[in-house]
Amino acid sequence: MKANIEKIVENRGMEDVILEVVVPTEIVVEIKAGKRKDKSKKIFPGYALVKMIMTDESWYVVRNTRGVTGFVGPGSKPIPLTDEEVLNMGLEKRTIEVDFEVGDSITVISGPFETFVGTIEEIHMERQSIKAILSMFGRETPVELEFDQVEKN
Template identity: 70%
Template sequence: MSEKEAKWYVAHTYSGHEKKVKANIEKIVENRGMEDVIHEVVVPTEEKVEVKDGKKKVKQKKIFPGYVIVKMIMNDESWYVVRNTRGVTGFVGPASKPVPLTDEEVRWMGIEDKTPSIDIEVGEAVKVTSGPFENFIGEVKGINNEKQTLRVSISMFGRETPVELEFTQVEKL
């Protein structure tokens, strides 16, 4: 059952408990120091725009309700940890042997391609292209690739104001 390379596995959960299960698995991994075995836990979501009372709202909607995707090296201990996390009802696959997702399934689900690179560095000037600070120009003070955000200092009312912007909201000058 043991392999060297981490693969993506699907765990079935009670519907509506996906985020709680994700948090529980991450907490157990942290407490037991298993970061080298269980790498990542994902609840696949997509943005849906809803119009309510004439106002647009962007909501995160679960693509696969009742499932969490776990990237891990499958062994007895990692199987036990995920399988016995509160809210998990089992793995997808025959009874005791979870089946990993194929590379094609992982690409199709869009799990791993969520980290776009950005050709902007700290200290460079950027123009805000959307949002409340549209058309402002600022200097990049920090980059968070994981959250896909930039910390930008813009001049507002004669003062330098730090704002957090998404990669998609800015363009390099």
């Protein structure tokens, strides 16, 4: 279904109206015979999410694509997801501007390590995370944290 929608969008030159088609997946780790294997698994099997500007033409194209059988939402037209719903599904991440530098002292403000203090070892802009060394129970422990989980001291 995803490929069908993308092909029609390309053929009709509608890239400015139908922006993106996504089949939400997650990486699942399977361990068989002592070997670790990362496997992609569909979060909502049978569903695709379409990021589009709703016009009569874009709506017609999507609903008449081979493989599309229906839509989530009451009534005949789909309802858009809220920004919060999209973020909660992990489909889009908010880009967070930070003024962190390697060596800065930080305090964890949310999550399982809340209130722990540490030092930034690495900054990963593409993942919106840092690797910090936290002092836990008298030991230095490396932990990966998202930008919004920490604040600079």
